[in-house]
Amino acid sequence: MTTELLPAVTLAILDDHSVVRSGLVLQLGSHPSIEIVGSHATSQSLLVGLRQHPADVVLTDFALGPHDVDGLNLIRILRARHPRCKVVVLTAHSNSATRSLAMQAGAHGFVGKQQGLDEILLAIALAIENVVPDPSFRCLGELESERALSAPPCLDLISHSALTAREFEVLRCCLEGLTNADIASKFSRQPSTVSTQKRSAYKKLGIRNDNELFKLRHLLHRSEQ
CATH class of the missing domain: 3.40.50.2300 (Response regulator)
Structure with a gap:
């Protein structure tokens, strides 16, 4: 067309x-x-x-x-x-x-x-x-x-872990492409608070950086098929 x-x-x-x-x-x-x-x-x-x-x-x-x-x-x-x-x-x-x-x-x-x-x-x-x-x-x-x-949304699978509501919120924003500064501004938090929540979420999920978060998204998709 x-x-x-x-x-x-x-x-x-x-x-x-x-x-x-x-x-x-x-x-x-x-x-x-x-x-x-x-x-x-x-x-x-x-x-x-x-x-x-x-x-x-x-x-x-x-x-x-x-x-x-x-x-x-x-x-x-x-x-x-x-x-x-x-x-x-x-x-x-x-x-x-x-x-x-x-x-x-x-x-x-x-x-x-x-x-x-x-x-x-x-x-x-x-x-x-x-x-x-x-x-x-x-x-x-x-x-x-x-x-x-x-395919099932990866965030539904991630939410079943030990993440807190705010840690889950930070991960969702990361997957949307937002930076720590963007997230802090969006939710009226300090950038240091967002950074701490992100590190805590990564530790609970056993990952170290944004690239591994995006890889985890694909792995979670495959695990449900």
């Missing part, structure tokens, strides 16, 4: 950076098949807007402001409250771990902010058509395979 053949679609945009929102509205709004029905800086504004102006697709950032809901919970909320709406994640954290988490939470598409307009349009088009692309499209940061979509 080419982006020129994109069907008529209403689109709501969520990003906490005004420059990014303005650029998306300008570029996507110029496409003849896209009608922008909302441009929002917070998840609360988005949810209020969707009640007044429903959208076929929500294009949302994954890591929002420090006091906003995290990407995983936002996707789940959107799927629960607006089941007919397609959720496409547009993020600077376009790594395999973040993509896997987003898709497991219920997102219909995933694309990195470093990608061009054509890739964003393609992600929207595929979401509208409920298409899981060929693996060769994964370089665009799109969808995981159907197998990955059906």
Whole structure:
């Protein structure tokens, strides 16, 4: 499917950076098949807007402001409250771990902010058509395979360990691509506190660094199959 053949679609945009929102509205709004029905800086504004102006697709950032809901919970909320709406994640954290988490939470598409307009349009088009692309499209940061979509979230498995609620929270944010400073800001904690919680979680899981955390994610997936 080419982006020129994109069907008529209403689109709501969520990003906490005004420059990014303005650029998306300008570029996507110029496409003849896209009608922008909302441009929002917070998840609360988005949810209020969707009640007044429903959208076929929500294009949302994954890591929002420090006091906003995290990407995983936002996707789940959107799927629960607006089941007919397609959720496409547009993020600077376009790594395999973040993509896997987003898709497991219920997102219909995933694309990195470093990608061009054509890739964003393609992600929207595929979401509208409920298409899981060929693996060769994964370089665009799109969808995981159907197998990955059906795999159990690694965080559910990690939560069964001796981790405290805050240690679990820190690990989830790490897998979303957030730094210790980002996490501290998001939850109004001291960076040293976040660092201590992260080290404690790693010790309980028997791992030493972020790379091992991402490897553990894949091992936990395989252990449940």
